[in-house]
Amino acid sequence: MERYVDGEAEAFEFLYRRVSPNLMGYLLRLTRNRERAEDLLQITFSKIHRARGSFLKGAPVLPWILAIARRSFLDERRSAQVRTEDLSPDGSLPEQQNEERPLPAELSDALDVALGRLPENYREAIVLTKITGLSVAEAASVLGATETAVKLRVHRGYTQLRKELEQYSRTS
Amino acid sequence: MSMHPPDPLADLPWPKPEAPSEAVSARICGACTKNLCAKRGLSAASRLSFCLVVSGLMASIGYWFGVRHHRSELGLRTGVYSAVAWGLVQAAVLFIAFAPRRGLLGSRSVRVAVAVVLPLLFLGYLSYAAWSYVPFAEFAHGARASHAFSCGLIALGVGAIVGGSVLLAWRGTNPLTPGLSGTLAGFVGGIGGALAIGIGCPSHEAWHLWAAHGLIVLALGLMGFGVGRRLLSP
Numbered sequence: 481m482e483r484y485v486d487g488e489a490e491a492f493e494f495l496y497r498r499v500s501p502n503l504m505g506y507l508l509r510l511t512r513n514r515e516r517a518e519d520l521l522q523i524t525f526s527k528i529h530r531a532r533g534s535f536l537k538g539a540p541v542l543p544w545i546l547a548i549a550r551r552s553f554l555d556e557r558r559s560a561q562v563r564t565e566d567l568s569p570d571g572s573l574p575e576q577q578n579e580e581r582p583l584p585a586e587l588s589d590a591l592d593v594a595l596g597r598l599p600e601n602y603r604e605a606i607v608l609t610k611i612t613g614l615s616v617a618e619a620a621s622v623l624g625a626t627e628t629a630v631k632l633r634v635h636r637g638y639t640q641l642r643k644e645l646e647q648y649s650r651t652s
Numbered sequence: 653m654s655m656h657p658p659d660p661l662a663d664l665p666w667p668k669p670e671a672p673s674e675a676v677s678a679r680i681c682g683a684c685t686k687n688l689c690a691k692r693g694l695s696a697a698s699r700l701s702f703c704l705v706v707s708g709l710m711a712s713i714g715y716w717f718g719v720r721h722h723r724s725e726l727g728l729r730t731g732v733y734s735a736v737a738w739g740l741v742q743a744a745v746l747f748i749a750f751a752p753r754r755g756l757l758g759s760r761s762v763r764v765a766v767a768v769v770l771p772l773l774f775l776g777y778l779s780y781a782a783w784s785y786v787p788f789a790e791f792a793h794g795a796r797a798s799h800a801f802s803c804g805l806i807a808l809g810v811g812a813i814v815g816g817s818v819l820l821a822w823r824g825t826n827p828l829t830p831g832l833s834g835t836l837a838g839f840v841g842g843i844g845g846a847l848a849i850g851i852g853c854p855s856h857e858a859w860h861l862w863a864a865h866g867l868i869v870l871a872l873g874l875m876g877f878g879v880g881r882r883l884l885s886p
Binding site: 489502508509517521526528530544547548551588592610611 | 664665666667668669670671672673676677679680681683684685688689690691692693760761824825826827828829830831832885886
């Protein structure tokens with residue numbers, strides 16, 4: 481990050497390769513839509529590019545970037561709430577996603593669907609700690625919460641996830 | 653002997669990080685590396701100095717206002733001394749709220765503690781500085797209330813300028829605690845406004861100080877929370 485701030489293009493490409501899969505995974509889990517996640521990825525990197533001068537030398541890069549991504553997601557969602565509904569390519573209104581559909585047969589798909597059913601604050605805490613690989617302290621700084629609150633959200637999220645996946649264990 | 657069912661969360665195939673599409677990656681890399689040059693923002697010391705200069709400027713206007721309205725020399729001197737002392741507190745708060753530090757001084761919990769203690773400390777100072785006291789009913793009806801209202805409005809305006817200068821100086825630099833740092837910016841602005849008006853205002857009545865000079869600190873803290881979330885995050 482520091483070499484990127486100093487103007488090295490190769491350093492940006494290296495940073496991008498290191499960070500973008502984690503960031504994309506986080507945004508995918510937040511938006512549950514690949515196109516929106518990719519749009520947000522571009523917005524996030526343009527913000528990082530503009531704000532690179534304010535990055536604290538030696539500070540952890542990923543929490544800083546994820547906090548910017550999260551803010552971009554919240555801003556986008558706020559503006560989407562007052563936006564009219566987009567039509568699907570064939571000109572009809574998009575159908576509501578059925579959140580109560582049964583879990584898929586594949587465990588990894590079932591887990592993804594079960595994660596999507598969690599309340600947003602539980603899901604975010606689990607995604608940051610379990611999938612993105614942040615420590616509890618780093619996740620707390622991204623979410624603007626205390627470490628205890630993050631631990632609690634992860635625990636409650638696990639409990640709910642376990643209930644969802646019990647259905648999977650019974651059917652398979 | 654009972655058999656425990658296997659924990660479905662143990663060893664789960666958690667989703668792996670996913671790379672974005674090639675086209676998106678190429679667009680991002682192209683945009684971010686085009687004409688890339690070194691970029692270092694203003695140092696924390698320069699930003700801090702800018703905010704303190706604005707706060708000092710507002711205190712000078714308060715002094716000029718006091719001189720113009722023939723405030724006693726003792727009152728002016730007391731006001732200036734307290735503005736200088738609180739200026740040091742403002743500098744320390746800004747340092748904790750914004751200066752890029754790691755470890756304990758840069759931690760969220762220290763900022764929360766400062767956000768709780770600072771307004772209480774200032775309200776305590778106003779209570780200490782109050783020389784006279786009238787019952788609330790007497791304060792609320794009559795010239796005292798209208799004086800407090802106009803005084804409070806001016807202090808709010810001056811405080812908004814000081815707080816705004818803090819948010820302006822540090823805009824787009826804090827994605828991790830924008831609301832909290834914005835609240836502290838609001839408190840610093842409110843204190844700046846209250847002190848500037850305190851130099852020029854002759855009243856030392858307790859209700860007046862609490863309502864006109866103290867409440868604006870809380871009001872600007874609240875406003876700082878909202879505005880900071882928008883302005884301080886990149």
